[in-house]
Amino acid sequence: MTTLDDTSGLRDAQATSSPAQATSSPAQATSSPAQATSSPIQAAAGQAQGASDRKFAVITGASSGIGYEFAKLCASENFDVFVVADQGVEEAAERLRATGAAVSTLQADLSTYDGTEGVAAAIQQGGRPVDILALNAGRAVGGPFLETDLQSDLALIDLNVESVVHLAKRLLPAMVARGEGRVLISSSIAATMPGPYYATYAASKSFLLSFAEAIRYEIKDTGVSVTALLPGPTDTEIFDRGGMQNTRIAQGSKDDPAEVAQDAFKALMKGDDKVVAGSVKNLLQTMVARVSPERFKATQHAAQTKPKDLEEE
Numbered sequence: 287m288t289t290l291d292d293t294s295g296l297r298d299a300q301a302t303s304s305p306a307q308a309t310s311s312p313a314q315a316t317s318s319p320a321q322a323t324s325s326p327i328q329a330a331a332g333q334a335q336g337a338s339d340r341k342f343a344v345i346t347g348a349s350s351g352i353g354y355e356f357a358k359l360c361a362s363e364n365f366d367v368f369v370v371a372d373q374g375v376e377e378a379a380e381r382l383r384a385t386g387a388a389v390s391t392l393q394a395d396l397s398t399y400d401g402t403e404g405v406a407a408a409i410q411q412g413g414r415p416v417d418i419l420a421l422n423a424g425r426a427v428g429g430p431f432l433e434t435d436l437q438s439d440l441a442l443i444d445l446n447v448e449s450v451v452h453l454a455k456r457l458l459p460a461m462v463a464r465g466e467g468r469v470l471i472s473s474s475i476a477a478t479m480p481g482p483y484y485a486t487y488a489a490s491k492s493f494l495l496s497f498a499e500a501i502r503y504e505i506k507d508t509g510v511s512v513t514a515l516l517p518g519p520t521d522t523e524i525f526d527r528g529g530m531q532n533t534r535i536a537q538g539s540k541d542d543p544a545e546v547a548q549d550a551f552k553a554l555m556k557g558d559d560k561v562v563a564g565s566v567k568n569l570l571q572t573m574v575a576r577v578s579p580e581r582f583k584a585t586q587h588a589a590q591t592k593p594k595d596l597e598e599e
Contacts, residue, residue: 340388341365342414346396346405346453347423349374351522352472352515355547356420361387363551365418370394370405396423396449397441406456418554419457420470421450422515426487426528429593439486446490454501458510465509470554471498472515475568478575479583483591484530495560502559514560515550517541518568535590541565 343360347353349371357367357378366388369375375391382389392408395401409416424446427438450471461467474491481488495514502512520543525536541564553561562569575583 341417342368343418343420344368344370344409344416344457345418345420345422346370346449347472348420349378351524352517352520352543352546352550353420353422354378355544356422356470356550357382357389358385358544359547359551360418360420361385361389366390366414368392368409370396371423372396372401396453397425397445399448399452402449402452403456406453409457410460415464416457416461416467418468418470419453419461420472420554421453422470422472423449424472424490424524426484426524426530428484428487428525428528428530428533428591430483430596431485434486442486443490446487447493450494450497458501458505461510462505462508467510468554468557469498469501469510469512470515470550471512472517472550473498473560475516475518475562475572475575476587477516478572479578479587480580481591482584482588483533483593484528487528488587499559511554511557513550513554513558515546515553515563516560516568516572517546517550517563518565518571520546520564530591530593532593532595533591534594538590541568 341364343357343365345353345357345360345367348357348367348369353371357369361367361382362385367382367390369379369382369389369391370393371378372393372395375393379389379391392405394405396405425442427434427442431439454469454471458469461469471494473495474488476484476488477491477495479488481491495516498512498514505512519535519538519540521540522543525531525533530536546563549561549563553563562572
């Protein structure tokens, strides 16, 4: 069973192993949210003046991978796009603007409270209703849990879990009050089984799937829908950034992030509760996972995620 997906354009595990270094930049960037982040949103609002048919999409982890492809789809469907990531946002925005899209950007480290709060403040102060909220930013940390760096594992939880809860808590109330909007939460088919050798990643995706389904139920009569995205292995940088290059999953076949994004967009617009995106193999794996014992699933999963140098010992 192969299960790793990509959900971001974020730095590798080593980049956040030193919390002081990792958070100094976002803290500086968002210490004054109104001053530092209102301008990009206002720019997008200005570009959209007189175009009442244009809606507003916020996408985290949108500088590469599935997030970038999803942003492209939103732009092609006449949405103004707000690109959020911790790096590469301007490069991504330039490519999107080349298609004629109205794009605004914010570089922020969502693995920090200040970075995430700054994004929420920017959106709220911009005053534009959010029509699509794609909470997509994420990362992986590969290797045996006893050997992975503690700070890297905690940074993963901060990004994959805490930033999603934080942004949903800040932005969902206005969407519900308006009675309109769609939320996409990027989980993974890894959510359906134990994930040895990237334990915190798989566990974070299980949280996201449960969280998405729970809040979907709570707000089911409000006009706002919540959709969980469950991709399988996708052809992005997440394996390199997560230190998983020397695994079968990283070296095996992967789905095209553009196709995954297309599946995600279709399901979101239909209001589906979740979508297993990408190849038919991903759907088959989730079906098998429903009826298989946990130990069996863990064994099959580990065969794909275990570093090859450990197999030789």
